[in-house]
Amino acid sequence: MASPAPTATNSPTGGRRTGASIGDVARLAGVSSQTVSRVSNGATNVLPETRRRVLDAMERLGYAPNHAARALRTGSFAAIGVVVHRLARTGESSTVDAIVDAARREGYTVNLVDVASPSPDDVTAALQRLSNQSVDGLIIVRAETATPTSLSLPARTPVVVADSRFVGHHPAVGADQVAGAAAAVQHLLDLGHRTVHLLAGPPESGPAQLRAQAWRTTLAQAGRVVPEPVQGDWSAESGYAAGRALAADDDVTAVFSANDEMATGLLHALHEAGRRVPQDVSVVGFDDIPLASHLWPPLTTVRQDFTRVGEELVRLLLEQIRSRATFVDRTVVVPAPLIVRASTAPPT
């Protein structure tokens, strides 16, 4: 139980639920409001005795600084905006989790906006809603269909993008899609498979494009046949649908799925068709979701370190905010190692 503290604020015009203000604290402590401000901001040039009196008064009144007033005065919200598409997906939520965590450590709050669709228009609208001093900077997680030029960003607002296609336009952070996908395909070739089929992500997605391209290049460089890729939409459901077709084709001995969820659907379809994994068909995924090591069989996959990506995004953004500069050429590539488990084996 707290003490009563009736908060006798007179409300001449805009009578809202307002706690104690800096002025109330100043009056109680017998100092000027500026001194309270100094204490509240940790300035050093305040006598210990004065500071103590101010802190006492704050405590007594339950004072908490008004963010709006501070933001209005300083022009900084201590907040970053995060634009995300489908938060419920593993990669997205892990990245956002890391962003929120890293931001908190730096004293920043996160304003989350999701966009109905990842189209340039929707993303632009989302940015508009966050724009103009409601945040100090922006992180765009997954731009998907948007391209560097189709995106109209609020001027003077630092931006970081988790999509390497934006390299050269905005600072970007991303896992090494190309190396990861190439390693996955090469692993299957090294096991002795003649070629590798692709269960592709949606064609408008940047990462999906990069993974498909790497798959194609790796096969071509090894002089192998490049089969027609099967299209999915990242969901397990689409992986299952595609998997039924692949399972019916006895020539298919190795499949590289552009993400783990589609790989899960693929495994389902293969089991259902009675094709054994990995004896009959080897499967490699992408992402290393927490469930990957407990699927049946445990899934060989490419690990994306989403936590690291989130941290780097925040680091790069704060660097820009603090230096009041906008970098264009900074890029961080996070390694994406292949994790070999039990879903891959030589063809029999």
Added chain:
Amino acid sequence: MASPAPTATNSPTGGRRTGASIGDVARLAGVSSQTVSRVSNGATNVLPETRRRVLDAMERLGYAPNHAARALRTGSFAAIGVVVHRLARTGESSTVDAIVDAARREGYTVNLVDVASPSPDDVTAALQRLSNQSVDGLIIVRAETATPTSLSLPARTPVVVADSRFVGHHPAVGADQVAGAAAAVQHLLDLGHRTVHLLAGPPESGPAQLRAQAWRTTLAQAGRVVPEPVQGDWSAESGYAAGRALAADDDVTAVFSANDEMATGLLHALHEAGRRVPQDVSVVGFDDIPLASHLWPPLTTVRQDFTRVGEELVRLLLEQIRSRATFVDRTVVVPAPLIVRASTAPPT
């Protein structure tokens, strides 16, 4: 390339990156700033001709209202704070996704805070950071160890909690844990299993307690032996560890896992031990994560409609914010139906 637009703002004292203000628009349109404010807020008592001139000026200057000033003046941030623990988990991210979406439709922004641990102290600290006019209301997703009395909430701030243990203290929204868990256990008994083993969630979690309690009650009411539950921590890893013990025990023919991720680990352990699902052991999960229908075998589970929960949370919160009242006794229970798939069968 955009046109130059040098934005000739004089910066007398606090020279920050500040766009056009209401005054700049007023000057350009030849009206008073109050008229601009009226247009900006959609007031009807403005002549069409005047409105057009103002809108033109806004467009020309790229004006966007300053959230800080507006919040300071009106006392409302048009923002809600969301406190979440481990965002990367399915339930959490789906709920937050729905919250963000519902909030956006109502013109509210979401401030996301994650807490390092779900302890009362950490949650209280998180609430502190969001407190006092930086948000208009709070949603606590998963309070876990916190109890209604251990939580010190900022006064005068509307709160909604996604945890039914808070019923009677704060408005709460949650899936029907008890009915869902009971249905899962009853389903297994109906199939002919003599009893049902429990793979439990962490003991400090409210939902885990409810599910365990319902499991116990359902078995007791049917006059069955109540075996010692096996403890997990929600993760697939813990489900796998627990599953190795369960798989070694031939008496175990049916397991109710308190969530789908642990059930996934359990399936892994059972496969590895050569115990067939569902012929040797039946498994029921809880949550119906997107992957549940594509696990092997497809998982019978209890569906939690996280989207619905998120929407109801926002609805209840906004109702409080708008009525400036704090309800205490409102509760919304979302049905949690059993989804029967292929991981359950009569014992053989």
Added chain:
DNA sequence: TGCACGCATGTTGACGTTAACACGCAGGAG
């Protein structure tokens, strides 16, 4: 013809905070 009323628009001031500057006093250098 007079007066009240409605309507579009303008003027004033305050929300809570902090940057910039002013002030007064003590101590040290010339």
Added chain:
DNA sequence: CTCCTGCGTGTTAACGTCAACATGCGTGCA
């Protein structure tokens, strides 16, 4: 003894917006 410096603290004004009140003009009714 004077002047300068440094330090703790106070005063002033401004950040951008909107609520409340003021103004001025045209219309309709008695």
